[in-house]
Amino acid sequence: MNTMHVPRHIGIILDGNRRFAKRLMLKPWKGHEWGAETFRKFMDWCFDLGIEEITAYVLSIQNFNRPKHEFDYIMNVFRKEAEDWLQNRLEEFRQKGTRISFIGRNWMLPKDVQELQNKIMEATKNNSPRRVNFAMAYGGREEIIDAVQKIAEEAKKGKIDPKKINEEVIAQHLWLNSDPELIIRTGGDNRTSNFLTWQGIYSELIFIEKFWPEIQKEDVVACIEEYKNRERRFGR
Numbered sequence: 001m002n003t004m005h006v007p008r009h010i011g012i013i014l015d016g017n018r019r020f021a022k023r024l025m026l027k028p029w030k031g032h033e034w035g036a037e038t039f040r041k042f043m044d045w046c047f048d049l050g051i052e053e054i055t056a057y058v059l060s061i062q063n064f065n066r067p068k069h070e071f072d073y074i075m076n077v078f079r080k081e082a083e084d085w086l087q088n089r090l091e092e093f094r095q096k097g098t099r100i101s102f103i104g105r106n107w108m109l110p111k112d113v114q115e116l117q118n119k120i121m122e123a124t125k126n127n128s129p130r131r132v133n134f135a136m137a138y139g140g141r142e143e144i145i146d147a148v149q150k151i152a153e154e155a156k157k158g159k160i161d162p163k164k165i166n167e168e169v170i171a172q173h174l175w176l177n178s179d180p181e182l183i184i185r186t187g188g189d190n191r192t193s194n195f196l197t198w199q200g201i202y203s204e205l206i207f208i209e210k211f212w213p214e215i216q217k218e219d220v221v222a223c224i225e226e227y228k229n230r231e232r233r234f235g236r
Contacts, residue, residue, distance in 0.1 A: 005228040007181035009053035010046065011196050011203065014039065015187030016211025023211075032077045034213035045217045047096065047130060049224060055133040055180060057195045061105060061142055075113055078136075082116040090123050099127040103175035104138035105146070133176055140197025147173040174198060182227050184220075186212040204230055 014035055021031030039056065046054055059074065085093070085100070093100065102117040109117075117136075150173045154160040160169065171177050176199060183192065183203045190207045192200060206223050208215070 006050040006224055007204075007227055008051070009055070009178055009180040009182075010051055011055045011057070011180040011183040011200065012042070013057045013183070013185035013187075013193065013195055014212045015185055015189060017213060019187065020211040020213045031211075031213060032074050036077050036081050038213050038215055041217075042215065042220070043098075043132060045220050047098075049220065052129055053131045053133070053178060053180075055103075055135060055176060055178075055196065057135045057138065057193075059104075059136040059138065060194060061108070061137055061139040062194070064108065064137070075110055078113060079116065082113075082120060085120055086116070086123070093124050094127055096130060097127050098124065098130045098132060100124045101131065101133045101176075102136055103133050103143075104136045105142060106137055108137040131178075133178075135176075135195070138175075138195075140192075140194045140200075142194075143175050144170075144198055146175070170198070179203070181232075182206065182223070184208065184223050186210055186215055202232070204232065 017031030017035040019031070020034060021027065043054065058078075063074075064071065092098075100120050102121065106114055106117060147170055151160060151165060151169065155162050155165075176196070179199045180196065180203050182205075183196065183200055184206045185192065186208045188207070188209045188211075192205070196203070204227055206226060208219060208223070210219065
């Protein structure tokens with residue numbers, strides 16, 4: 001594949017874990033285990049294809065309204081994955097130049113989950129050029145609200161001239177200052193659901209009927225091929 005036409009940064013909305021499990025007549029939250037396994041493979045597929053940055057919508061702020069047993073199960077899946085990364089995959093991340101970040105209102109998560117996030121970010125902070133951003137306790141509107149509050153505080157202290165607030169200033173105060181060229185959503189729904197509300201205004205969108213745990217490398221390749229065939233005009 002000609003990497004000149006491969007998106008540098010893609011966003012992925014991991015949808016359909018619960019419905020996949022239900023189809024197998026299992027408890028709906030069991031699907032998150034398959035989803036985690038799929039994402040491990042997905043990272044390798046993307047890097048093999050020349051993609052440098054991935055932002056994955058893992059857990060929205062609205063997901064906190066799910067039943068407690070399901071939320072706790074999701075947290076346990078993350079704990080298991082994070083412990084594996086810390087114990088077994090840090091050298092792999094270093095060799096592949098993969099930096100891991102977590103974006104969102106992470107303070108909403110359990111304390112031990114925040115500690116695992118911080119350990120992973122600290123251990124991979126010097127890795128480059130690849131980056132994986134996990135959007136957890138995330139919401140696009142909430143991201144903008146938090147950025148505006150930070151800017152207002154700085155303006156109040158005289159650190160920012162309100163007349164000089166522009167797109168660049170706002171972007172610098174967001175949780176993620178990087179715009180994806182492509183956003184993919186699995187699971188059959190044709191909406192972005194509060195994901196990268198600021199960063200995704202000119203992203204190409206591709207919606208896939210398959211549930212997230214069903215995704216294969218050929219599906220990712222097909223998305224990249226479709227992206228390559230589109231003309232990106234940016235309003236022109």
